[in-house]
Amino acid sequence: MNDSIDTATQQETAERVLEGLGVAPGVAIGPAHVTDSGRLRVREYKIAAGAVAEEQQRFVDAVAASAKQLRKLQARAEKLSGAAAEELGFLLEASLQILSSQRLTKRVEDRIAADRINAEAAVQAEVGRIGEEFAQLPDAYLAARAQDIHEVGARLIRRLSNAPYAGLADLPKGAIVIAHSITPADTVLMDPSRVGGFAAAVGGPESHTAIMGRSLGLPAVLGIQDLEEKISPGETVILDGAKGLVIVSPTAKTLTEYTRARRRLARERGLLNRLRSLRAVTLDGTKVSLQANVELPFEVDAAVRAGAEGIGLLRTEFLFMNRDDLPSEDEQYAALKSFVVAMNGKPVTIRTLDVGGDKLAPALREKLPTGANPALGLRAIRLSLKHRPLLEAQLAAILRVGALGPVRLLLPMVGTPSDIVKVRAVLGCVATRLKKAKVRIADPLPPVGAMIEVPAAALAVRFIAAAADFLSIGTNDLTMYTLAIDRGDEHVADLYDPLHPAVLQLIHHAIEGANTAGVPIALCGEMAGDPRYTALLLGLGLRDFSMRPTGLARVKQRVRAVDVDDATRRAHFMLDQPDSAHISRLLDDKNVEDRTG
Numbered sequence: 219m220n221d222s223i224d225t226a227t228q229q230e231t232a233e234r235v236l237e238g239l240g241v242a243p244g245v246a247i248g249p250a251h252v253t254d255s256g257r258l259r260v261r262e263y264k265i266a267a268g269a270v271a272e273e274q275q276r277f278v279d280a281v282a283a284s285a286k287q288l289r290k291l292q293a294r295a296e297k298l299s300g301a302a303a304e305e306l307g308f309l310l311e312a313s314l315q316i317l318s319s320q321r322l323t324k325r326v327e328d329r330i331a332a333d334r335i336n337a338e339a340a341v342q343a344e345v346g347r348i349g350e351e352f353a354q355l356p357d358a359y360l361a362a363r364a365q366d367i368h369e370v371g372a373r374l375i376r377r378l379s380n381a382p383y384a385g386l387a388d389l390p391k392g393a394i395v396i397a398h399s400i401t402p403a404d405t406v407l408m409d410p411s412r413v414g415g416f417a418a419a420v421g422g423p424e425s426h427t428a429i430m431g432r433s434l435g436l437p438a439v440l441g442i443q444d445l446e447e448k449i450s451p452g453e454t455v456i457l458d459g460a461k462g463l464v465i466v467s468p469t470a471k472t473l474t475e476y477t478r479a480r481r482r483l484a485r486e487r488g489l490l491n492r493l494r495s496l497r498a499v500t501l502d503g504t505k506v507s508l509q510a511n512v513e514l515p516f517e518v519d520a521a522v523r524a525g526a527e528g529i530g531l532l533r534t535e536f537l538f539m540n541r542d543d544l545p546s547e548d549e550q551y552a553a554l555k556s557f558v559v560a561m562n563g564k565p566v567t568i569r570t571l572d573v574g575g576d577k578l579a580p581a582l583r584e585k586l587p588t589g590a591n592p593a594l595g596l597r598a599i600r601l602s603l604k605h606r607p608l609l610e611a612q613l614a615a616i617l618r619v620g621a622l623g624p625v626r627l628l629l630p631m632v633g634t635p636s637d638i639v640k641v642r643a644v645l646g647c648v649a650t651r652l653k654k655a656k657v658r659i660a661d662p663l664p665p666v667g668a669m670i671e672v673p674a675a676a677l678a679v680r681f682i683a684a685a686a687d688f689l690s691i692g693t694n695d696l697t698m699y700t701l702a703i704d705r706g707d708e709h710v711a712d713l714y715d716p717l718h719p720a721v722l723q724l725i726h727h728a729i730e731g732a733n734t735a736g737v738p739i740a741l742c743g744e745m746a747g748d749p750r751y752t753a754l755l756l757g758l759g760l761r762d763f764s765m766r767p768t769g770l771a772r773v774k775q776r777v778r779a780v781d782v783d784d785a786t787r788r789a790h791f792m793l794d795q796p797d798s799a800h801i802s803r804l805l806d807d808k809n810v811e812d813r814t815g
């Protein structure tokens with residue numbers, strides 16, 4: 219009998235490792251604060267026919283009270299710093315829009331009347347249905363918005379049932395918040411100087427909650443089923459935000475390992491902070507330019523903080539997501555303006571729309587046919603040139619923001635010089651129209667550059683360079699098209715290899731061609747942000763890198779340890795190797811040597 223009690227106690231306190239999605243890196247160790255936030259149990263009951271109007275009014279009042287509460291949170295969010303404030307402001311606005319949308323309110327009121335049920339149950343049913351409709355949408359971004367709907371529903375139910383809200387403001391220092399779901403609005407209630415991190419059952423890597431975790435610098439793990447039922451309040455928890463682990467009741471050995479890892483990360487963060495203010499120069503004094511790639515407005519803050527010399531790639535696809543119509547010139551202007559203003563005189567390289575094939579924005583999907591082979595079909599600049607109003611609106615918005623600071627125009631998937639010539643002609647017409655209308659635009663016109671991301675463009679680089687003001691190598695697509703391996707297909711992911719000799723030859727050929735033509739060339743594919751490739755790319759002649767803001771400090775650290783003559787000799791030796799396994803080995807040997815030498 220005693221034995222079995224002992225075993226049970228031991229099992230309860232034995233280390234448990236729960237695996238989820240690491241959405242915000244870092245290590246946190248602390249007591250679990252388990253909240254029931256997000257999982258509200260709703261009781262359904264029937265109401266009398268005469269009580270329907272009253273029940274509907276109760277719902278309308280709850281909507282008004284929730285909207286008021288959201289506006290209060292908005293005021294609070296404004297006091298947060300940069301990226302977090304912007305992201306949260308955007309989300310709270312989205313919640314307010316959902317609350318004021320007929321789609322939800324009308325359907326709930328109708329259901330109260332049709333099923334004669336209480337408002338809480340009607341909200342739960344309708345939120346479930348709308349959430350499912352969203353989740354089934356083919357567009358992943360839109361599908362992820364199902365979570366926003368659930369969040370608004372939970373807020374309404376909490377209000378209707380007077381459920382107490384689990385506060386997150388006064389937690390013990392270092393507490394790890396564990397919940398069924400954590401909304402972005404919950405994260406604003408967390409004080410980063412007290413909360414160690416958070417984990418939840420619900421949410422994916424691109425959810426707003428994940429983005430908030432990254433913005434606030436809090437380690438976070440999402441997607442562990444029934445998480446809140448697997449941890450008792452006060453149990454010691456380790457969060458490994460990089461590996462996506464929640465370790466409950468760790469053994470002394472695990473605790474020591476993670477305490478060390480946490481110290482090491484803090485030291486590294488300190489080092490990277492110091493690097494921010496240092497110049498990107500090699501050991502022999504060669505100056506290297508490090509710029510940032512940004513995809514969403516809030517990322518520009520990270521680019522500035524990381525000390526980027528400019529934005530080397532602004533992907534404009536975000537302007538076309540999450541909507542059924544095309545963004546107007548004014549909307550695009552307003553969005554692009556925020557980047558140019560934030561960069562405060564540093565250059566912003568704006569790429570025209572790079573969607574197509576299966577990734578068509580909903581508004582374009584109706585207008586344009588999808589070919590049998592989307593990756594080789596009507597996409598990127600080909601699509602813009604076929605759909606003139608789309609291109610003209612983008613160019614007009616870019617020309618207008620060009621009056622506010624230095625901008626450059628970058629064209630995706632250029633195949634021939636005539637792509638550039640055609641865009642220049644449209645650019646000229648749009649500029650004339652705007653000038654006639656007395657609209658302020660960039661003067662002189664912005665430089666026009668081409669992505670080198672299809673093998674044809676890399677091979678014919680001298681002709682492309684003759685038509686362009688600058689070039690940027692997109693190794694993500696260049697690798698895909700050179701090797702005929704879909705970059706997004708997990709079945710061939712192991713074959714996708716930017717170190718393949720053919721890819722390296724093309725990168726080298728493009729850099730040499732641009733240098734001979736005297737046209738600046740950068741590289742903005744994922745390779746640019748991985749310090750593993752820094753010495754190799756410098757050795758191939760690259761001097762301009764553009765990457766995720768989070769990659770900048772590490773690449774700079776690597777740049778400062780490279781001797782260009784030595785890197786060039788080694789890179790040329792690598793170009794002579796028959797396969798990527800050889801190249802990979804040479805690369806790693808050299809990287810280790812530089813770190814330890």
Ligand code: PEP
Pocket residue numbers: 531533572671691692693694695696742743744
């Ligand atoms: C590339 O292809 O390398 C690139 C930078 O563009 P994207 O990843 O947006 O296709």
Ligand code: MG
Pocket residue numbers: 630671692694695
């Ligand atoms: Mg590309």
